Amino acid sequence: MYSKKVLKNFYNPKNFGEIKDPDAVGQVGNTVCGDMMWIYVKLDKDKKKIKNIKFKTFGCVAAIATSSMLTQLAKDKTIEDALKITDKDIIDNLEGLPPIKHHCSVLARKALGIALENYQGEKDK
Amino acid sequence: MKKKQIYMDYAASTPIDPRVIKAMLPYLKNYFGNSSSLHDFGNKSAEALEKSREIIAKIISADPREIIFTASATESNNLALKGIAFANREKGRHILISSIEHDCVLESAGWLQKQGFEIEKIPVDKYGLIDPEVVENMIRKDTILVSVMHANNEMGTIEPIEKLGKICRTHNIYFHTDAAQSFGKIPIDVNKMNIDLLTASSQKIYGPKGAALLYIRKGTNIEPILHGGGHEFGMRSSTVNIPAIMGFAKAAEIANEEIKKENERLSKLRDTLIEGIRRSIPKSHLNGHPTKRLSNNVNMRFDGIEGESILMLLNAQGVAAATGSACSSQKLQPSHVLLALGIKPEEVHGSLRLSLGRWTTKEDIDYVLRILPAIIQKLREISPVN
Numbered sequence: 001m002y003s004k005k006v007l008k009n010f011y012n013p014k015n016f017g018e019i020k021d022p023d024a025v026g027q028v029g030n031t032v033c034g035d036m037m038w039i040y041v042k043l044d045k046d047k048k049k050i051k052n053i054k055f056k057t058f059g060c061v062a063a064i065a066t067s068s069m070l071t072q073l074a075k076d077k078t079i080e081d082a083l084k085i086t087d088k089d090i091i092d093n094l095e096g097l098p099p100i101k102h103h104c105s106v107l108a109r110k111a112l113g114i115a116l117e118n119y120q121g122e123k124d125k
Numbered sequence: 126m127k128k129k130q131i132y133m134d135y136a137a138s139t140p141i142d143p144r145v146i147k148a149m150l151p152y153l154k155n156y157f158g159n160s161s162s163l164h165d166f167g168n169k170s171a172e173a174l175e176k177s178r179e180i181i182a183k184i185i186s187a188d189p190r191e192i193i194f195t196a197s198a199t200e201s202n203n204l205a206l207k208g209i210a211f212a213n214r215e216k217g218r219h220i221l222i223s224s225i226e227h228d229c230v231l232e233s234a235g236w237l238q239k240q241g242f243e244i245e246k247i248p249v250d251k252y253g254l255i256d257p258e259v260v261e262n263m264i265r266k267d268t269i270l271v272s273v274m275h276a277n278n279e280m281g282t283i284e285p286i287e288k289l290g291k292i293c294r295t296h297n298i299y300f301h302t303d304a305a306q307s308f309g310k311i312p313i314d315v316n317k318m319n320i321d322l323l324t325a326s327s328q329k330i331y332g333p334k335g336a337a338l339l340y341i342r343k344g345t346n347i348e349p350i351l352h353g354g355g356h357e358f359g360m361r362s363s364t365v366n367i368p369a370i371m372g373f374a375k376a377a378e379i380a381n382e383e384i385k386k387e388n389e390r391l392s393k394l395r396d397t398l399i400e401g402i403r404r405s406i407p408k409s410h411l412n413g414h415p416t417k418r419l420s421n422n423v424n425m426r427f428d429g430i431e432g433e434s435i436l437m438l439l440n441a442q443g444v445a446a447a448t449g450s451a452c453s454s455q456k457l458q459p460s461h462v463l464l465a466l467g468i469k470p471e472e473v474h475g476s477l478r479l480s481l482g483r484w485t486t487k488e489d490i491d492y493v494l495r496i497l498p499a500i501i502q503k504l505r506e507i508s509p510v511n
Contacts, residue, residue: 002437010434011441016507027509033451034459034474035431038509056509058474060433060452064507100455 003095006065013064015071017054023047026115028107035059035104037067039111041074041119049078055111062101063108069094070108079116085109129443131489135329135421135482136278136306137447141372142331142483148375149333152368160365161354170367177374184381185323185340186314193339193360194370198305198326199229201339202272204361205301205322206233208347209270210242213299217267223247223255223284224465225277230303231461234272247273251467252414253282261292270299275307275323279449279462279478280413281422283311290319299345305329305337309380310388310419321345325377327369331483332376336369391481392420394490398479399423401494406501412463412476421481424449426468427501429510430475438500444493449476471510 002010019040026039035058042052053074055067069090074082090105091097097105132140152173158166160174175189182189195201210220222234224246234244245263249255255273264271271293276283286302293300301322304313308325315323322345327336341347341360353362380387395418402409408428427435432448439446447453449460451474459473479493505511 007437010437013507033457034471035452036509056507058429058431058471058508058510060431060450061437063431063452064434100457 001098002061002065003097005093005095006062006097009065009068009094010061013068015054015068015075016056016064018056019052019054024115024119026111026113026118028111028114030059030103030107033060033103035063035107037063037107037111039067039071039108039115041112041115043079043119047123049076050074050082051076053112055108059104059107060101062097062104065094066090066097066105066108067111070105070112074112079120083113083116085112129492131444131492133479133481133485133489133493134445134447135485136281136419136478136480138328138334139331139482140484141333142376142379144379145332145372145375149368149372152371156367160367161356170365173367173371174365177370180374181325181338181377184313184377185308185325186316187340188343190358191315191340191343193341193357194365194373195337195339195361196335196363196366198227198303198324198329198337201324201326201337202227202229202303203233204339204347204350205324206230206237206270206272207350208360209299209301209322209345210237210240212346212348213269214242217265217269218242219265219268220244221247221260221263221268221271223249223273225249225253225279225282225462226272226274227278227303227305230272230274249282249465252417253277253280253462253466254414254417255284255289257285257288257292260289261296264292264296264298268296268298270301272301272303275302275304275313276311276419276422277413277462278306279460280424280466281306281419282414283307283417283419286320287318290321293321294319306419309377309384310421312384315340315342322347327373327376330376330380333369333372335366336373338373387483388420391485394481394485394487395420395423397487398481398490398493399425401490402497405494405498409501410472412466412468421485423479423481425477425479426463426472427475427477428472429508430501430504432474432476434504435475435477435500438503439493439497442496442500444496447478447480449478450474 309330432450
């Protein structure tokens with residue numbers, strides 16, 4: 001059912017945990033399946049690039065694997081570029097997801113989007 | 126090194142007992158005749174069929190002519206619900222089913238609702254038990270059928286079938302029970318238990334897939350679903366699957382002979398596993414009834430983590446299990462059974478079913494107890510819910 005890449009990211013997820021003093025935090029919950037995801041972001045000193053990113057996920061194999069992949073894709077990207085990451089990018093980099101699990105990738109991307117939008121919203125206040 | 130393989134999903138399906146395979150082989154190799162044919166080839170198959178019917182009838186104290194062989198428990202349940210509904214629709218259109226039935230009963234009832242029948246679901250308590258008094262109060266003048274499963278497939282709770290049967294008998298209403306999980310594990314007497322229709326399956330008791338039965342009490346007003354050559358006393362037309370039915374009968378015979386000893390052995394292993402998990406893993410809870418439960422069923426839930434993830438980590442270490450989590454279902458819905466117990470959707474998320482069987486050993490239980498705490502711990506470290 002799952003690709004080797006998905007399983008690799010599930011068995012050994014990258015970037016899980018919390019960041020103590022994050023610049024941005026995003027949280028999403030999925031009412032359909034019950035999953036929950038938190039994304040923590042630390043920016044570089046110019047506040048342009050994502051220096052560190054971590055996740056915490058309460059969810060299935062796909063939810064954990066997509067969280068892990070998203071954080072790898074977003075790390076070292078500028079805020080602008082990180083916001084351009086699509087669900088397809090996450091799925092392609094995981095060498096595919098079962099169609100029924102596609103919503104998990106949306107969850108990870110949304111959590112990052114919310115985190116970065118929160119940050120920009122705070123900044124513009 | 127060969128990967129360790131521990132099967133703990135016997136409630137989903139069982140391997141075929143070698144003794145069953147031996148009984149089936151002649152009917153796969155040599156005796157292929159159609160049991161309806163009049164020649165010797167056919168006679169040989171017809172004899173095997175009637176012998177199987179006798180064996181199984183005796184186990185549940187039924188008459189052989191009351192046993193209808195089908196291809197699956199799903200088919201038997203479809204036949205019971207739809208067959209009774211259509212034959213008795215002049216009498217009434219009200220049907221009661223429990224809220225924890227298997228999908229094949231729920232979906233059959235749902236389909237009947239679309240045909241103009243009225244379906245009401247019987248609630249259960251936090252252990253999954255039905256209160257017979259509640260059922261008695263739900264019965265109406267136009268109630269034609271009550272269907273309550275004998276033992277639940279997910280969390281193993283055993284229902285008070287004898288009492289329910291008595292109530293239905295008093296009110297002159299047909300009583301059906303899905304015994305797919307209990308047949309071969311709990312002794313069944315259809316007369317003592319006042320059962321009018323009963324579903325049992327081969328592949329849950331170390332028999333082959335493709336064989337099941339519906340017991341239909343003599344005199345029951347029921348319509349067939351499959352029309353054709355009039356097999357199975359006109360109740361189920363289809364060329365009869367003799368090897369599978371031979372296997373089913375042999376499997377039933379073995380299960381019946383070993384029922385007491387096997388229940389004692391399994392319930393000990395079950396309780397060791399439940400207690401071991403509770404002791405070693407914080408925030409772990411038992412789903413279902415602590416004592417009124419199948420001897421082979423363990424269903425636990427763990428706060429803050431998800432079942433499919435637990436399953437895959439167990440699988441990576443060679444243990445096969447199941448879960449009621451929404452993530453593992455094709456409909457992305459949490460288990461309706463666990464929800465009916467009043468368990469919250471996010472708690473259902475972390476449910477794990479370990480079902481034991483004929484080849485489960487104490488070593489298997491010890492192995493699971495050794496690896497499970499670290500798996501739960503690992504997932505809790507990733508989870509934001511504490």
